[in-house]
Amino acid sequence: MSLTLQNVSRVVEGETWIDDVNLTLEPGSFNVLLGRTLSGKTTLMRLMAGLDRPTTGKIIMNGVDVTGVAVRERNISMVYQQFINYPNLSVYENIASPLRLAKMDEAEVDRRVRETAEMLRIDPFLDRLPLQLSGGQQQRTAMARALVKDSQIILFDEPLVNLDYKLREELRQELRALFKARNCIAIYATTEPNEALALGGNTAVLNEGRLLQMGPTAEVYHQPKDIITAEMFSEPPINVVPGRVNEEEVTFDDTVHFRLNNDLRRLTPGEYQFGVRASHIGLVPHSDDDLELPVRVDLAEISGSETFLHVHNPHFDLVLHLSGVHAYQVDEEIKVYFPTHKLYAFDDQGKMVHSPARMREQ
Amino acid sequence: MTQSSTTPMTHEKTSQGRASQNTKVTKEQAPVYSRADRKARNANLRGRFGLALYVVLLLLPIYWLVNMSFKTNTEILSGLSFFPADFTLENYAKIFSDSTWYMGYVNSIFYVSMNMVISLLVALPAAYAFSRYKFIGDKHMFFWLLSNRMAPPAVFLLPFFQLYSSVGLFDTHIAVALAHCIFTVPLAVWILEGFMSGVPREIDETAYIDGYSFPKFFVRIFIPLIRSGIGVTAFFCFMFSWVELLLARTLTSVEAKPIAAIMTRTVSASGMDWGLLAAAGVLTIIPGMLVIYFVRNHVAKGFALGRV
Numbered sequence: 001m002s003l004t005l006q007n008v009s010r011v012v013e014g015e016t017w018i019d020d021v022n023l024t025l026e027p028g029s030f031n032v033l034l035g036r037t038l039s040g041k042t043t044l045m046r047l048m049a050g051l052d053r054p055t056t057g058k059i060i061m062n063g064v065d066v067t068g069v070a071v072r073e074r075n076i077s078m079v080y081q082q083f084i085n086y087p088n089l090s091v092y093e094n095i096a097s098p099l100r101l102a103k104m105d106e107a108e109v110d111r112r113v114r115e116t117a118e119m120l121r122i123d124p125f126l127d128r129l130p131l132q133l134s135g136g137q138q139q140r141t142a143m144a145r146a147l148v149k150d151s152q153i154i155l156f157d158e159p160l161v162n163l164d165y166k167l168r169e170e171l172r173q174e175l176r177a178l179f180k181a182r183n184c185i186a187i188y189a190t191t192e193p194n195e196a197l198a199l200g201g202n203t204a205v206l207n208e209g210r211l212l213q214m215g216p217t218a219e220v221y222h223q224p225k226d227i228i229t230a231e232m233f234s235e236p237p238i239n240v241v242p243g244r245v246n247e248e249e250v251t252f253d254d255t256v257h258f259r260l261n262n263d264l265r266r267l268t269p270g271e272y273q274f275g276v277r278a279s280h281i282g283l284v285p286h287s288d289d290d291l292e293l294p295v296r297v298d299l300a301e302i303s304g305s306e307t308f309l310h311v312h313n314p315h316f317d318l319v320l321h322l323s324g325v326h327a328y329q330v331d332e333e334i335k336v337y338f339p340t341h342k343l344y345a346f347d348d349q350g351k352m353v354h355s356p357a358r359m360r361e362q
Numbered sequence: 363m364t365q366s367s368t369t370p371m372t373h374e375k376t377s378q379g380r381a382s383q384n385t386k387v388t389k390e391q392a393p394v395y396s397r398a399d400r401k402a403r404n405a406n407l408r409g410r411f412g413l414a415l416y417v418v419l420l421l422l423p424i425y426w427l428v429n430m431s432f433k434t435n436t437e438i439l440s441g442l443s444f445f446p447a448d449f450t451l452e453n454y455a456k457i458f459s460d461s462t463w464y465m466g467y468v469n470s471i472f473y474v475s476m477n478m479v480i481s482l483l484v485a486l487p488a489a490y491a492f493s494r495y496k497f498i499g500d501k502h503m504f505f506w507l508l509s510n511r512m513a514p515p516a517v518f519l520l521p522f523f524q525l526y527s528s529v530g531l532f533d534t535h536i537a538v539a540l541a542h543c544i545f546t547v548p549l550a551v552w553i554l555e556g557f558m559s560g561v562p563r564e565i566d567e568t569a570y571i572d573g574y575s576f577p578k579f580f581v582r583i584f585i586p587l588i589r590s591g592i593g594v595t596a597f598f599c600f601m602f603s604w605v606e607l608l609l610a611r612t613l614t615s616v617e618a619k620p621i622a623a624i625m626t627r628t629v630s631a632s633g634m635d636w637g638l639l640a641a642a643g644v645l646t647i648i649p650g651m652l653v654i655y656f657v658r659n660h661v662a663k664g665f666a667l668g669r670v
Contacts, residue, residue, distance in 0.1 A: 049571065051570075071570045072571070072574065072575065078568065078571050080564045080568070082562060082564060084564045084568050086587075088583070088587060089583075097572050097574075098572040098573055101572060101573035102573060145568075
């Protein structure tokens with residue numbers, strides 16, 4: 001029951017929304033589509049669902065070309081970002097509606113509806129109308145409707161965005177558990193790298209309608225193919241610093257340079273972009289080859305119990321991701337420690353040419 | 363209300379540096395809020411009085427009509443009286459016993475209902491298309507629909523009369539119903555489109571994903587979602603068709619003659635039958651009142667063509 005997209009493009013009014021996407025999703029897999037808003041996540045999902053037709057390319061399910069097949073002929077489910085239920089039907093009827101249309105017998109419908117509702121913990125509300133429920137319960141109803149039938153593909157288009165933080169975490173965990181036992185293709189779109197990491201499975205990174213990289217989530221995270229993937233797949237985005245490599249040194253600018261360590265020695269001399277994750281830069285040295293950098297504070301952004309510290313030196317800006325709440329004055333001069341052995345290097349085309357040794361082993 | 367409104371005032375004063383003269387402040391306070399209080403009460407009274415006056419002026423003609431319908435012609439013509447001195451139901455009795463009279467109501471209700479049904483059946487799919495699909499010239503066509511309403515009905519009188527006479531539709535209910543469609547269908551499309559656009563497109567898609575076919579989805583899911591819009595649309599169609607006189611009178615002679623045309627019969631060589639005319643008028647208002655009662659909560663949205 002695999003789903004294959006072959007050279008799929010979609011052009012709307014002269015604008016390319018999806019640009020030549022090739023990918024194959026295996027049954028029983030959980031796939032995350034990661035990309036910013038307008039990167040084409042929803043469009044791609046609509047193409048997979050059959051709600052829109054690709055301008056060129058083929059969509060193949062189990063070896064059968066389904067490009068022109070209408071949605072209702074395909075066996076899929078979809079959960080939207082907005083809470084979409086039939087407002088005039090009770091929660092029970094909402095969940096039952098796909099089964100009723102499949103002409104299932106009444107006892108089986110009842111058993112399935114109750115089972116699914118229980119799984120999503122909306123069983124006490126079966127007699128209510130969707131609009132009498134809270135946002136989280138409404139979305140659970142929509143999910144129940146998607147899960148109640150045995151779809152081959154289940155699409156989630158940022159289903160948790162409109163929910164509050166706590167509820168989001170809770171539902172995310174449940175969702176992952178719900179799919180463990182199923183042999184369907186689950187596709188989950190999100191803008192948040194952290195959500196992709198929390199969900200695991202596979203991740204496909206989308207940018208401006210192009211599929212940048214697809215693979216197991218951890219692999220994509222640790223081994224991004226290029227600079228855009230690396231930037232998209234970390235929160236805050238990975239720091240990118242231009243630098244030059246010669247025979248024995250890496251030079252970021254006239255004042256900052258360090259000797260090539262074993263790790264970076266493979267790089268041929270030339271211009272590179274160096275990437276370092278915000279969480280890897282520290283306020284104290286972690287190992288002896290850390291590079292000490294004097295910087296000025298621009299902004300300390302406190303988010304929950306974490307601090308995003310924006311700093312700059314005369315040549316580049318950096319963002320540090322610190323755990324705990326730290327207060328800094330603007331323009332305060334501090335020293336940060338740059339981990340030279342945790343650097344990614346990208347060539348002038350943006351392709352990754354080097355990743356940290358520890359990451360490669362994983 | 364006065365309590366809460368004075369608290370900030372005290373604060374303001376203390377902040378202006380008069381905190382030391384605490385006693386003075388409290389002394390000053392008493393007239394301050396009683397004046398504000400009086401002002402508010404006056405405004406309230408004025409508002410109520412204005413509203414009452416407005417309602418009285420509005421209802422005066424209707425009261426006069428009802429009053430007249432229970433009087434005899436001699437009393438109506440004899441002078442000013444606010445209540446019928448000689449209360450009579452004779453005028454109503456005449457209408458309900460004479461078939462030429464009551465058939466007028468039947469005819470009117472008949473073609474108005476037909477018009478409502480036809481308008482809705484035509485406008486529902488049209489409005490759905492305008493609200494959900496993009497096609498060449500959709501915006502222009504949508505506006506053109508409304509621009510139909512800008513022509514006075516008299517413009518269409520001659521073509522309709524000629525056409526209906528030649529195809530044998532003259533003096534039938536359907537003739538009037540169809541003629542009224544030229545005004546009610548555009549209005550219905552506009553109102554329904556507004557209500558339909560308020561329903562998220564994702565509901566349609568979810569239905570298709572669940573396996574609904576289009577007709578099944580439209581009838582089982584979509585129509586219940588916009589039922590208040592349908593009610594309001596029906597009301598507006600009713601209002602137009604029920605009130606319209608020119609087309610209805612010209613396109614009928616005997617079989618489908620509307621009540622408004624029959625009412626002109628009260629003018630005869632022997633003078634006017636005032637009481638009968640008033641009773642007929644009262645009975646004409648009643649269906650409108652009944653219809654508006656059912657859509658009273660949604661009708662404001664209908665006036666905004668569903669776009670609120």
